[in-house]
Amino acid sequence: MTSDLVLTGISKRFGAQNAVQQIDLTVPAGAFFALLGPSGCGKTTTLRMIAGLEEPSTGTIRLGEQEITGLRPYKRPVNTVFQNYALFPHLDIFENVAFGLRRRGVKDFKPKVTEMLDLVELGAFGKRRPAQLSGGQQQRVALARALINQPQVLLLDEPLGALDLKLRRQMQIELKRIQTEVGITFVHVTHDQEEAMTMADTIAVMNGGAIEQLGTPAELYDLPATTFVANFLGQSNLLRATIIGRAEQNLIVDVQGRKVTVPLPRCRVTEGDVWMGIRPEKVFLSRAGTEQSNGVNQLRGAVVTDVSYVGVSTQYLVKLSWDQELTVFEQNTGARGTLAVGDQVDLHWQPAHTFVLDAQQDALAGVEDIDDSGGAG
Amino acid sequence: MTRAGRWFGRNLVMMVAIVVLLYLFAPIVVVMLMSFNEPKSKLSYTFDGFTWDNWQHPCRPFGMCDAVSTSLRIGLLATVIATALGTLMAFAMVRHQFRGRSATNLFIFLPMASPEIVLGSSLLALFVSSGFGGQLGFWTILIAHVMFCMSFVVVTVKARLAGMDTRMEQAAMDLYANEWQTYWRITFPLVFPGILAAALLSFSLSFDDFIITNLNAGTTVTFPMYVWGSAQREIPPQINVVGTAMFLLALLLVVGGELTRRRRTR
Ligand SMILES: Nc1ncnc2c1ncn2[C@@H]1O[C@H](COP(=O)(O)OP(=O)(O)OP(=O)(O)O)[C@@H](O)[C@H]1O
Numbered sequence: 064m065t066s067d068l069v070l071t072g073i074s075k076r077f078g079a080q081n082a083v084q085q086i087d088l089t090v091p092a093g094a095f096f097a098l099l100g101p102s103g104c105g106k107t108t109t110l111r112m113i114a115g116l117e118e119p120s121t122g123t124i125r126l127g128e129q130e131i132t133g134l135r136p137y138k139r140p141v142n143t144v145f146q147n148y149a150l151f152p153h154l155d156i157f158e159n160v161a162f163g164l165r166r167r168g169v170k171d172f173k174p175k176v177t178e179m180l181d182l183v184e185l186g187a188f189g190k191r192r193p194a195q196l197s198g199g200q201q202q203r204v205a206l207a208r209a210l211i212n213q214p215q216v217l218l219l220d221e222p223l224g225a226l227d228l229k230l231r232r233q234m235q236i237e238l239k240r241i242q243t244e245v246g247i248t249f250v251h252v253t254h255d256q257e258e259a260m261t262m263a264d265t266i267a268v269m270n271g272g273a274i275e276q277l278g279t280p281a282e283l284y285d286l287p288a289t290t291f292v293a294n295f296l297g298q299s300n301l302l303r304a305t306i307i308g309r310a311e312q313n314l315i316v317d318v319q320g321r322k323v324t325v326p327l328p329r330c331r332v333t334e335g336d337v338w339m340g341i342r343p344e345k346v347f348l349s350r351a352g353t354e355q356s357n358g359v360n361q362l363r364g365a366v367v368t369d370v371s372y373v374g375v376s377t378q379y380l381v382k383l384s385w386d387q388e389l390t391v392f393e394q395n396t397g398a399r400g401t402l403a404v405g406d407q408v409d410l411h412w413q414p415a416h417t418f419v420l421d422a423q424q425d426a427l428a429g430v431e432d433i434d435d436s437g438g439a440g
Numbered sequence: 441m442t443r444a445g446r447w448f449g450r451n452l453v454m455m456v457a458i459v460v461l462l463y464l465f466a467p468i469v470v471v472m473l474m475s476f477n478e479p480k481s482k483l484s485y486t487f488d489g490f491t492w493d494n495w496q497h498p499c500r501p502f503g504m505c506d507a508v509s510t511s512l513r514i515g516l517l518a519t520v521i522a523t524a525l526g527t528l529m530a531f532a533m534v535r536h537q538f539r540g541r542s543a544t545n546l547f548i549f550l551p552m553a554s555p556e557i558v559l560g561s562s563l564l565a566l567f568v569s570s571g572f573g574g575q576l577g578f579w580t581i582l583i584a585h586v587m588f589c590m591s592f593v594v595v596t597v598k599a600r601l602a603g604m605d606t607r608m609e610q611a612a613m614d615l616y617a618n619e620w621q622t623y624w625r626i627t628f629p630l631v632f633p634g635i636l637a638a639a640l641l642s643f644s645l646s647f648d649d650f651i652i653t654n655l656n657a658g659t660t661v662t663f664p665m666y667v668w669g670s671a672q673r674e675i676p677p678q679i680n681v682v683g684t685a686m687f688l689l690a691l692l693l694v695v696g697g698e699l700t701r702r703r704r705t706r
């Protein structure tokens with residue numbers, strides 16, 4: 064019944080602007096797939112091409128065996144939950160939800176609509192108009208209106224964007240539950256990395272109309288392929304480094320005169336200048352000179368410049384001898400007393416947590432709202 | 441003193457509103473009153489006595505009901521034609537990209553902006569020079585009315601359309617409605633209030649028009665022309681009967697529309 068959705072070489076130009084550039088993508092049947100990226104990166108455009116509301120400039124879209132690239136929207140077994148719901152204001156909730164079934168000439172649609180309204184807990188609201196519902200309720204109507212058609216693929220364009228945080232979390236769980244229940248392929252567009260990570264099986268990170276990286280949330284987080292992904296998904300410390308040699312399955316990297324090892328498979332480039340990356344929670348801090356190196360990477364002679372206590376963890380800013388500041392998260396296990404500003408510390412981390420990226424890329428690419436995720440303030 | 445002042449301040453807006461309403465409704469009240477007048481002389485402007493007679497014999501003044509009927513027929517026809525063409529025009533101008541769209545936007549406003557007397561006389565010149573000078577009458581009036589009503593229709597419907605979210609239609613298509621179904625199930629119902637408003641406006645413009653009509657009417661007489669003509673000699677109170685009837689009809693339409701709208705949104 065359901066089949067893979069395959070995009071091959073999809074591009075979309077609006078006049079001189081390339082909204083989407085050469086996307087190749089396979090969404091496995093039944094997957095919860097997230098398209099993640101900053102505003103204006105082409106997520107909606109990609110979704111609209113799948114729905115048939117926009118015609119690709121190049122490339123093909125297939126659903127299993129069937130090519131759907133040129134099909135009119137109403138000929139595709141695909142339904143959309145729009146960014147602002149787009150409920151029909153002149154029809155009541157029941158008729159909104161029944162719309163698709165009626166158009167397809169499904170007989171005996173009434174019990175189905177009632178059942179669907181119950182599924183989204185709006186059974187008592189059938190006679191109301193969209194304007195008489197709250198944002199969260201409208202969102203559920205939009206979902207019900209699309210889901211009732213049992214499409215092969217359900218497209219969701221930031222369906223939770225307009226909801227407040229609490230409702231958002233609630234709906235995330237709800238959506239995930241419904242998806243597991245109905246087994247339909249979900250393509251979920253969002254610019255909220257946390258939402259994508261908690262909900263999706265597979266995430267495609269988009270930037271500037273292209274896909275930067277595709278993988279499971281853990282894969283993307285553990286081994287980002289670009290500086291953009293490293294910064295957009297969680298936080299990363301990126302240090303200027305040079306590859307100077309190779310030892311068995313590791314590369315030796317020089318960071319301002321100190322040697323660091325990185326497993327070969329974790330290196331995107333294998334020679335010349337690079338960015339050496341490490342996630343803040345993977346770094347362990349010790350008072351200067353108290354820990355020996357035993358196979359772990361180290362940077363000695365740093366100074367704590369900022370400490371923010373966050374309850375479960377503490378976030379440190381440490382300044383390295385060449386004045387670069389790194390972020391370090393430490394769980395407050397109580398094993399060692401917290402450090403204070405001005406303390407001399409050494410940094411330790413596992414080679415297996417290190418990653419190496421192309422130095423051509425911008426170290427600040429994908430850094431979002433530094434103010435509320437960074438610790439400088 | 442201050443208490444009175446405060447009371448005055450609080451109710452000032454209300455009092456202004458009442459005065460404005462009185463100002464607006466005074467002529468209508470007079471029309472209604474005069475429809476029950478029993479004038480002593482032919483050119484009487486005063487209320488001389490009450491009678492049902494005018495309402496019982498509205499067609500007594502010679503030619504008046506013919507004039508009303510002509511006006512109604514022209515009004516209805518002009519409304520239908522102007523609304524249909526104007527709506528199509530509005531759709532084209534909002535939904536399609538074409539060369540000279542902004543110029544068209546400007547041209548649409550021209551008939552509304554030019555003085556009626558100029559429009560009327562140049563239309564007459566057009567009719568005469570193209571050989572229709574002998575056939576001035578119902579059809580030339582109709583053509584003229586369609587022309588000036590259309591601008592208003594385009595502007596009214598365009599405003600409604602431009603404010604409409606195309607995502608509604610996209611959502612309908614996404615939900616298996618083809619172009620035809622999308623138009624009739626979504627687009628049309630959503631634009632309908634605009635079309636209705638345009639139609640009502642067209643009708644009242646057409647029914648009311650004197651200047652352009654007078655220039656292009658030949659021997660045909662519309663209601664406004666009849667009133668104008670008779671005002672020179674006598675003022676039959678039945679004119680006020682027609683006026684009152686029109687007013688009540690309009691009131692009925694507005695109130696009815698408002699009631700259905702309220703019932704729908706409840
Ligand atoms: N109809 C259009 N005409 C011209 N440019 C367009 C059109 N639609 C989108 N674009 C441009 O294409 C780019 C991608 O737009 P898109 O709507 O896909 O972004 P998005 O990733 O969905 O962003 P957001 O998160 O803000 O919704 C943007 O730069 C946008 O300005």
Ligand SMILES: [Mg+2]
Pocket residue numbers: 106107108146220
């Ligand atoms: Mg978008």
